[in-house]
Amino acid sequence: MNSTTTSAPGVVDVIGVGAGFTGLYLAHRLTTAGWTFAGFEAGPSVGGTWFWNTYPGARCDVESIYYSYSFDETLQQEWTWSQRFAPQAEILRYIEHVADRFDLRKHFTFDTRVVGATWNEADRLWDVHLDSGETRRSRYLISGAGGLSTPKDFDVPGLANFTGLQVSTSRWNISLDDLAGKRVAVIGTGSSGVQAIPLIAQVAEHVTVFQRTPNYVMPARNSELSPEQVESIKVDYPAIREECRHSLGGIPERPVTDKAFDVSDEERLRRYEAAYELSGFNGVGAEFADLITDIDANRTASEFIHDKIREIVEDPATAELLVPKYHPLGAKRSCFGTDYYETFNRPNVSLVSLRDEPIETMTANAIVTSSDTYEVDAVVLAIGFDAFTGPLYGLGLTGASGQKLQDAWRDGVRTYLGMMTADFPNFFMVAGPQSPALASNVVMSIEQAVDWIADLIEHARDSGATLIEATAEGQNDWVDITEETVAPTLYATTDSWYRGSNVEGKPNTFMGYVGGVGKYRRMCTEIAKRGYPGVAIDGEALSRNLGPIHQEIS
Numbered sequence: 001m002n003s004t005t006t007s008a009p010g011v012v013d014v015i016g017v018g019a020g021f022t023g024l025y026l027a028h029r030l031t032t033a034g035w036t037f038a039g040f041e042a043g044p045s046v047g048g049t050w051f052w053n054t055y056p057g058a059r060c061d062v063e064s065i066y067y068s069y070s071f072d073e074t075l076q077q078e079w080t081w082s083q084r085f086a087p088q089a090e091i092l093r094y095i096e097h098v099a100d101r102f103d104l105r106k107h108f109t110f111d112t113r114v115v116g117a118t119w120n121e122a123d124r125l126w127d128v129h130l131d132s133g134e135t136r137r138s139r140y141l142i143s144g145a146g147g148l149s150t151p152k153d154f155d156v157p158g159l160a161n162f163t164g165l166q167v168s169t170s171r172w173n174i175s176l177d178d179l180a181g182k183r184v185a186v187i188g189t190g191s192s193g194v195q196a197i198p199l200i201a202q203v204a205e206h207v208t209v210f211q212r213t214p215n216y217v218m219p220a221r222n223s224e225l226s227p228e229q230v231e232s233i234k235v236d237y238p239a240i241r242e243e244c245r246h247s248l249g250g251i252p253e254r255p256v257t258d259k260a261f262d263v264s265d266e267e268r269l270r271r272y273e274a275a276y277e278l279s280g281f282n283g284v285g286a287e288f289a290d291l292i293t294d295i296d297a298n299r300t301a302s303e304f305i306h307d308k309i310r311e312i313v314e315d316p317a318t319a320e321l322l323v324p325k326y327h328p329l330g331a332k333r334s335c336f337g338t339d340y341y342e343t344f345n346r347p348n349v350s351l352v353s354l355r356d357e358p359i360e361t362m363t364a365n366a367i368v369t370s371s372d373t374y375e376v377d378a379v380v381l382a383i384g385f386d387a388f389t390g391p392l393y394g395l396g397l398t399g400a401s402g403q404k405l406q407d408a409w410r411d412g413v414r415t416y417l418g419m420m421t422a423d424f425p426n427f428f429m430v431a432g433p434q435s436p437a438l439a440s441n442v443v444m445s446i447e448q449a450v451d452w453i454a455d456l457i458e459h460a461r462d463s464g465a466t467l468i469e470a471t472a473e474g475q476n477d478w479v480d481i482t483e484e485t486v487a488p489t490l491y492a493t494t495d496s497w498y499r500g501s502n503v504e505g506k507p508n509t510f511m512g513y514v515g516g517v518g519k520y521r522r523m524c525t526e527i528a529k530r531g532y533p534g535v536a537i538d539g540e541a542l543s544r545n546l547g548p549i550h551q552e553i554s
């Protein structure tokens with residue numbers, strides 16, 4: 001069926017938010033299926049995360065051959081990645097290529113931010129308010145606003161006093177040369193700081209790294225991809241993608257079933273050494289099946305990395321500060337760096353531990369901690385994001401009962417499959433909280449979610465329905481499932497942006513589903529097959545719990 005459901009003048013079937021990986025695939029998938037679609041993007045062009053995060057060293061830490069669209073075989077055959085972990089500029093070129101190749105830019109209005117959206121129950125339409133002052137109407141509203149797109153507030157004491165150069169990694173608007181010969185402070189040592197620090201150190205007169213929580217930084221082992229490597233992937237691409245779709249994290253995994261204490265100390269160490277040579281998420285943290293569930297098992301891997309840090313960093317006091325002793329390996333997002341620890345051996349790099357000497361204030365030209373004053377010419381903020389809920393709250397959604405989304409989720413996020421939320425009919429989230437997006441190759445998760453949502457709205461269209469809503473029961477079931485799935489893991493007890501603990505006052509709920517992208521996909525497919533239990537379509541809902549379905553699925 002190729003007709004649209006929404007024929008009123010000025011009303012489109014679907015409004016999509018964002019023109020990153022999600023928005024572009026949404027536009028492609030839905031317009032191909034005959035829906036009218038209007039996308040709004042706050043930035044001046046396509047790219048999303050990869051448009052904004054242009055700081056030195058920015059690159060993806062999921063290998064590019066996987067962190068790319070799989071929906072079109074010709075696309076994946078014609079595009080050639082130059083490196084295992086492509087730099088930001090290359091990923092942006094890829095996204096631009098996709099936009100042009102499928103002629104998708106015409107579906108978007110750029111430089112236009114969605115600032116509010118109100119559900120109109122009588123018309124069963126969303127009134128979507130734009131920062132241009134205009135209001136547009138749509139049957140469905142789908143967020144592709146991303147999970148890590150709203151920078152965290154700059155909550156560094158006294159920052160406003162500082163009159164030198166100030167830049168944030170997530171809105172980088174200077175060139176690396178602007179830091180040449182300067183005394184630079186970098187605040188934050190998550191993935192962004194870890195990628196930027198070694199490159200800033202190469203040009204700055206001095207870099208002082210202000211570290212709050214040391215993280216695990218494994219060697220990225222990035223390299224050029226040879227023509228033979230590219231060829232061997234392309235030959236097998238469909239099979240590789242299928243393997244990713246049914247994996248744990250959306251990338252091919254090494255089959256690991258044994259536990260850390262199933263082997264001798266010597267054997268364990270030998271295996272960690274071998275795993276340390278591998279790059280990315282298949283490294284040390286994936287060597288044994290129980291590393292993310294058993295703290296003692298985890299300690300063997302954590303301590304292996306601690307020792308690596310002590311081997312690399314020459315100054316013992318600096319090494320001890322860099323050792324991540326406050327959380328288990330992998331329980332908070334690990335980082336993958338190039339020469340990160342080695343950078344602390346440079347004479348122009350020093351480390352300040354904010355756990356020992358917190359920042360008290362800043363002056364026009366210095367950072368003042370409880371113990372010292374550090375004069376600097378520039379401050380680089382790499383302090384992270386208001387993950388998942390930040391971008392969604394930014395949409396200013398008002399649901400059917402007149403409640404704002406942030407009020408509905410005051411005590412914590414509540415979703416159905418991470419894609420819908422009760423009381424917000426016809427609203428969908430792609431790569432939303434409580435989906436596998438948080439702990440997966442997000443491009444693969446995006447494609448799966450877009451396809452599932454597209455199938456659901458097509459299912460409704462086929463029966464003439466115009467109202468789709470998660471039921472309270474369906475949502476409760478999914479919240480229970482996500483909590484039960486994460487409870488036995490070390491994610492559940494570790495402070496991180498995964499749980500909202502990086503933002504003052506944010507309720508502490510885990511923001512992902514960690515049962516694996518494969519299991520999640522099969523669960524979603526099964527739900528569709530069974531007529532969408534947990535979803536009310538034109539007010540009709542199947543009364544069937546999700547828990548038993550989740551248990552049945554391997």
Ligand code: NA7
Pocket residue numbers: 148155156187188189190191192193194210211212213333354382383384385497502
């Ligand atoms: P992250 O991973 O959230 O890292 C932010 C870093 O900034 C982290 O070390 C924080 O320490 C630190 N931080 C945050 N606020 C402050 C203040 N106020 N003062 C000092 N230090 C602070 O963000 P990234 O951008 O690096 O990476 C985000 C994701 O992008 C990453 O996980 C990948 O998925 C890609 P904390 O650990 O909170 O103590």
